[in-house]
Amino acid sequence: MSKKKKRKPLPLLQSACGFVDTHCHLDMDRYTDDVDDVISRAKSAGVGTIITIGIDLASSKEAVGLCSQHQNVYATVGIHPHYAPTCNASTMAQLRELSKHPKVVAFGEIGINRYKDYAPIADQIKAFTIQLQCAKELNLPIIIHDREAHAEIITILKAQGPFPAGGIIHCFSGDKTVARKFLDLGFHLSIPGVVTFKKALDLQEATASVPLNRLLLETDGPFLAPEPYRGKRNEPAYLLYTAEKVAMLHNISLEKLAEITSQNVQNLLQIKL
Template identity: 40%
Template sequence: MIIDTHAHLNAPQFDEDRQEVIERARASGIGRIINVGFNRETIPSSIALAEQYDFIYSTVGWHPTDAKDMTPEDLEWIESLCGHEKVVAIGEIGLDYYWDTSPKDVQDRVFRQQIQLARKVGLPIVIHNRDAHHDVVQTLREEKAAEVGGVMHCYSGSWETAKMCLDMNFYISFGGPVTFKNAKQPKEVLEKVPLDRLLIETDAPYLAPHPYRGKRNESSYVRLVAETAAEIKRISLEELCEITTANAIRLFGLA
């Protein structure tokens, strides 16, 4: 079995064939899927999906690109959902300096508020980090994120940054980009990440792995990420799947 630790199967890209996509994932040996809710629209549909399928779980959080839209009431709403039996983490949260949709100071405030909430409710956090490596690490340190830990989703940074995240009780997760032929840095970082801190994901419908690059991603493709990771780690695919599954179960407290 494999766990896709980050997907957006509630996205509109799946409206025409969501059931078939989920069935393909199950047929491909995907045992569980962590689906991500990240704003006012996607949180309810992510939870609804988790309620519909016993092997799908949900996260709740506020994405940095939408930070300017989050109200105090939204934060209270997220907190009220943290007790839901299928909610396993707060996220995806973090900083995004690539898309200029929310001011950096607003992103910072919303990020810190959600780390504080995670510590309050005792849930791990799912980190979105785009072109903001230094500030993400600094904020995680300042807000004592190590108390709850979490996962660096679809990791794209350096090994030096990864080491700092590992020291703060975080797992490092890799998605489709690590399968790309020109993905030198992600492959080098994956090789160094300890096996007991490694996770795999799709980020479906985004970032499809080779040979589907540029097309719609889906959870069944996480096997391609697993195959690449096993090759880089010089272990069997079966062992890679067993280890990353155990890691995901431990991090998200899955039954």
């Protein structure tokens, strides 16, 4: 007998309309050896489109490289709060230049991370504010990284907004009340694999409360794999586990959820799927 754990197979999507993984880091080391396989496994599972996210200048360049090589990959550019000290006039000028690529669909991920203070908070706030204004000038939607900083981010968004091109609260981690605040500011909420965890009751309740036309799905791969792969490397194909849970919370079929969330991506990121 093999000791290998038998995991629940991927849910089957029975329609031509696939899902979009709105947040993945395809440029990261953990995909170096098999990024082509990762993309084709996603496609076979029904995740036809992947947005790969920049976290600093180098990874933004790689994201643009990846979207140029793969027809179903789109990119974003920006400086993650961990790398806030690298946000200066020179990096910003280069990010602006990169953002002109036709497959760059948003600015980010940008925001505040209070969970791991890798960068001084003053630098994080400064980088966040500069990039919010830049995104606004470029008329690009914003991808927000909010880790244990809900109130602070909401205050900054209110002060710096409005943001006519909209944006995404990536890896949404708040409860129903926080969800409402972001929705009131006009943002879409992107639900990660965490929603499949047994104890994520607040997130499940919040997810159920988000109107379908403001809902998006993501893996945040290689991080945060959903059940039954919790703790392993995440990849876009696993989005199906998250989708199954979200469809259940909204009491709709997987196919209907694919249709709605793909339409949301098209509306917000201005891409034709």
